[in-house]
Amino acid sequence: xxxxxxxxxxxxxxxxxxxxxxxxxxxxxxxxxxxxxxxxxxxxxxxxxxxxxxxxxxxxxxxxxxxxxxxxxxxxxxxxxxxxxxxx
Amino acid sequence: xxxxxxxxxxxxxxxxxxxxxxxxxxxxxxxxxxxxxxxxxxxxxxxxxxxxxxxxxxxxxxxxxxxxxxxxxxxxxxxxxxxxxxxxxxxxxxxxxxxxxxxxxxxxxxxxxxxxxxxxxxxxxxxxxxxxxxxxxxxxxxxxxxxxxxxxxxxxxxxxxxxxxxxxxxxxxxxxxxxxxxxxxxxxxxxxxxxxxxxxxxxxxxxxxxxxxxxxxxxxxxxxxxxxxxxxxxxxxxxxxxxxxxxxxxxxxxxxxxxxxxxxxxxxxxxxxxxxxxxxxxxxxxxxxxxxxxxxxxxxxxxxxxxxxxxxxxxxxxxxxxxxxxxxxxxxxxxxxxxxxxxxxxxxxxxxxxxxx
Numbered sequence: 203x204x205x206x207x208x209x210x211x212x213x214x215x216x217x218x219x220x221x222x223x224x225x226x227x228x229x230x231x232x233x234x235x236x237x238x239x240x241x242x243x244x245x246x247x248x249x250x251x252x253x254x255x256x257x258x259x260x261x262x263x264x265x266x267x268x269x270x271x272x273x274x275x276x277x278x279x280x281x282x283x284x285x286x287x288x289x290x
Numbered sequence: 291x292x293x294x295x296x297x298x299x300x301x302x303x304x305x306x307x308x309x310x311x312x313x314x315x316x317x318x319x320x321x322x323x324x325x326x327x328x329x330x331x332x333x334x335x336x337x338x339x340x341x342x343x344x345x346x347x348x349x350x351x352x353x354x355x356x357x358x359x360x361x362x363x364x365x366x367x368x369x370x371x372x373x374x375x376x377x378x379x380x381x382x383x384x385x386x387x388x389x390x391x392x393x394x395x396x397x398x399x400x401x402x403x404x405x406x407x408x409x410x411x412x413x414x415x416x417x418x419x420x421x422x423x424x425x426x427x428x429x430x431x432x433x434x435x436x437x438x439x440x441x442x443x444x445x446x447x448x449x450x451x452x453x454x455x456x457x458x459x460x461x462x463x464x465x466x467x468x469x470x471x472x473x474x475x476x477x478x479x480x481x482x483x484x485x486x487x488x489x490x491x492x493x494x495x496x497x498x499x500x501x502x503x504x505x506x507x508x509x510x511x512x513x514x515x516x517x518x519x520x521x522x523x524x525x526x527x528x529x530x531x532x533x534x535x536x537x538x539x540x541x542x543x544x545x546x547x548x549x550x551x552x553x554x555x556x557x558x559x560x561x562x563x564x565x566x567x568x569x570x571x572x573x574x575x576x577x578x579x580x581x582x583x584x585x586x587x588x589x590x591x592x593x594x595x596x597x598x599x600x601x602x603x604x605x606x607x608x609x610x611x612x613x614x615x616x617x618x619x620x621x622x623x624x625x626x627x628x629x630x631x632x633x634x635x636x637x638x639x640x641x642x643x644x645x646x647x
Contacts, residue, residue, distance in 0.1 A: 239555065239556050239560070243375075244556075245325070245326075245328070245556060245557060246546075246556050246557030246558075246599060247322075247325040247557075247598075247599070247601065248325060249556065250599075250601045250602045251322070251325075251601070253602055254305040254601075254602060254605050255305065257304075257305060258304045258305050258306055264602070266544070266600070266602060266603065266645055269556060269557075270553045270555035270556050270557075270559075271555075273555065
């Protein structure tokens with residue numbers, strides 16, 4: 203069954219906002235297609251921290267080699283939903 | 291029936307469980323403040339006042355780059371570096387203390403950094419970077435390998451009571467036992483020491499290349515000194531494991547420097563550059579110790595980035611994560627002025643965790 207991508211997107215945006223202490227943005231206003239590296243300034247250590255929080259929240263593992271591909275909230279949401287689907 | 295030890299090994303911890311202990315949570319919070327550091331390295335001059343056997347700088351092509359010592363060019367380079375997000379500079383080859391005016395230009399533009407020097411010339415106090423003074427044994431060994439007299443005595447005289455200074459002892463097969471004498475001397479002078487491992491330059495097969503036996507001997511001496519001089523030795527048990535294993539850093543952790551990492555999307559693969567004295571850089575050669583044989587690399591500077599970058603794989607259980615935190619705490623204390631190392635949280639030898647499949 204296809205998971206609710208918009209719910210995942212909002213939750214990931216909230217985690218990013220909390221972990222990176224982003225200001226003046228809410229999960230609803232966070233552009234899911236914003237490039238996290240170029241436009242938000244996320245680096246590998248930030249992404250590793252976020253990945254650990256996502257691991258707790260969704261019970262999935264994120265391969266180190268996959269980090270470079272996780273460039274937007276939408277891509278992360280799709281990645282998580284694919285992982286969850288493959289576990290079903 | 292499974293044993294408690296096996297159950298513990300197989301248990302899948304949540305990150306929130308791993309960081310539940312207050313000491314772990316506090317140290318993670320402390321080191322996380324420095325996740326903004328983005329480094330690049332710079333060869334400052336092609337001159338040096340000593341010639342050491344197995345020197346990285348005088349291996350490969352970079353030694354032949356034309357030296358640019360124009361302050362305006364350096365200022366423009368550093369301004370550009372700042373714009374592309376570099377927040378930490380490492381000034382290295384061949385001997386930065388011979389061009390203090392250029393080090394000053396770097397400091398004026400990017401105020402966080404470190405200088406790798408042989409310590410024979412004092413760097414002006416206003417350049418408030420961490421200063422790494424290389425030590426390759428006692429003065430008899432230095433004379434043999436570096437062809438310089440009274441090195442340690444001169445280094446100590448230059449940097450006594452200088453809070454920027456930390457001595458970096460490079461262990462090689464012929465100087466392992468001398469680390470005791472050197473550490474004791476530095477302790478008496480109230481100076482700090484950290485450890486490095488000789489990592490063979492490409493094509494080097496001389497007597498300084500480590501063997502499994504010398505790696506074990508080094509591990510024993512490092513352990514002894516860390517226990518005996520906790521105020522002097524800036525290191526942790528996990529540093530010892532990471533740098534004295536038979537496998538090099540790349541085999542253990544997958545090196546994240548551009549030379550071994552093709553990804554340009556994020557992290558060191560994206561931002562790191564190693565500039566030569568002509569202010570050019572080459573992605574194919576980009577790492578903190580270019581022209582080192584990657585299979586033999588156990589270099590302290592490489593580990594500082596490579597082990598630190600592997601946070602995710604160390605977050606498997608509380609002890610492994612504590613070991614990683616100790617490593618990062620050590621790295622920051624060695625490289626960042628004003629950062630105070632806390633007590634090590636993990637006193638065991640933890641095996642480097644494999645990459646999760």
